[in-house]
Amino acid sequence: MTNAKLGEALRLLGLDHAASRVYLALLELAPAPLGTIAAAAGDLDEVEITAAYGVLVDAGLASAAERGADVVAPVPPGAGLEILARHRAAEVEESRIAVSGAFDSFRRQRLAAYNDDLVEVVTGDAVGPRIRHAWASARDQIRQFESPPYFPLPGATDDALATLARGVTQRVVYSRASLEHPGHVRDVIEPCVKAGEQARVLAAVPVKLVIIDDAYALVSLSIKEADVHNTMLVVQPCGLLSALMALFEQSWQNALPFHGRTTRPGGLPPEDRRLLWLLAGGAGDDVIARELGISRRTLYRRLQILMARLGAANRFQMALRAQRSGWL
Known part of the structure; x- marks a missing residue:
């Protein structure tokens, strides 16, 4: 990943420009004294470099300098990135609520006088x-x-x-x-x-x-x-x-x-379930045959088998009994 892309990724996570520059320098030079990191990061004075490095430490991306030593280094970012991502998500949600609330307020004010935007x-x-x-x-x-x-x-x-x-x-x-x-x-x-x-x-x-x-x-x-x-x-x-x-x-x-959960007593082949769903939905014989990829003659034979299985004398009875049996 290029420095430009990484810098943009850090910005999207909420790190300011100075902290991003310091983090990039850390990745290139650490472990190293903070002064060396500051020089590589560019035109930052002592106060700015201290503040920027403090942001990285607080975000869980860098280690705090040990007492009596000035050597610093980045740390595994997993936990820190999770925290940053959550903060950003919370900020985006707050922004969404604020914008939605502002528009709702605008709409209420407008609708007090106008009704043409409904x-x-x-x-x-x-x-x-x-x-x-x-x-x-x-x-x-x-x-x-x-x-x-x-x-x-x-x-x-x-x-x-x-x-x-x-x-x-x-x-x-x-x-x-x-x-x-x-x-x-x-x-x-x-x-x-x-x-x-x-x-x-x-x-x-x-x-x-x-x-x-x-x-x-x-x-x-x-x-x-x-x-x-x-x-x-x-x-x-x-x-x-x-x-x-x-x-x-x-x-x-x-x-x-049109489609439901079914207990399918005794088991029901998927193509027969599909046939029943289409039939219950009111599809005609030509449509059912086309959707199943079978001839009208094969369709009639399968309908006869289903009616016999359900003990139905006609299609209406078959649909009722299929529904009562949990097949629809």
Whole structure:
């Protein structure tokens, strides 16, 4: 690592310029008298060098000079770096709270006289970056209505998986059209569900929607007839946001689970579980056959086997008994 990069790393950990220069000199010359280190560090007087070296000692990066001797040296930085990193993290968190508080104060003052900043319109090329920023900013949970048409956003599934990996709860209500969109189950829905997403299905969702924590919502103004999704509303805290959150919770209660934990009595092959999930989600025979990579004839044969196993006379009974058996 070059001295410039190391100096920048030390700065990011909270060490000032003088302390960084002294530490670099220590790494090159120590063990050595402090006077030798001071000369190598550059234009620092006695008071400055003493203060800078004291910063390094306090940070756990250098040893205190022994009584009667002036020889100094760096020490293993593990514990010291951990302390510095924690201090920096605490400072960043304090800064985040301060900036958020200042903006909240600004918004309250503005809203006392104006109400035109409650809904922001985002269009064109600005839609994609705004969506990605929303995912990255989530701290507690994301609630989503998901349906075509889809905005072309490379890496969107990776963003969702990264959000789940951070411990953010993600609840998504998919429309039946989402299941029927070619490759969407295999490439998008199933990887997210496997990573911990809670997914449910409705025949149709009332609006394309993403709610970030309780902070704001993204509402798509898509044109289905033209398969266009190039305008989005950003709704700040207000009565409209409260209504959108209530709409999601009501729809969530009415939706069917797409994927669930199952005890699988007697064992159930993964492909049969997938078949049942697609069937319960309302996918048609052609869609199920395509997603499973089998012919309609093979699909019908597997359905007959599952119905016989569950003692069901038709698909409706099969779905009910599969749910009661813990397979859905």
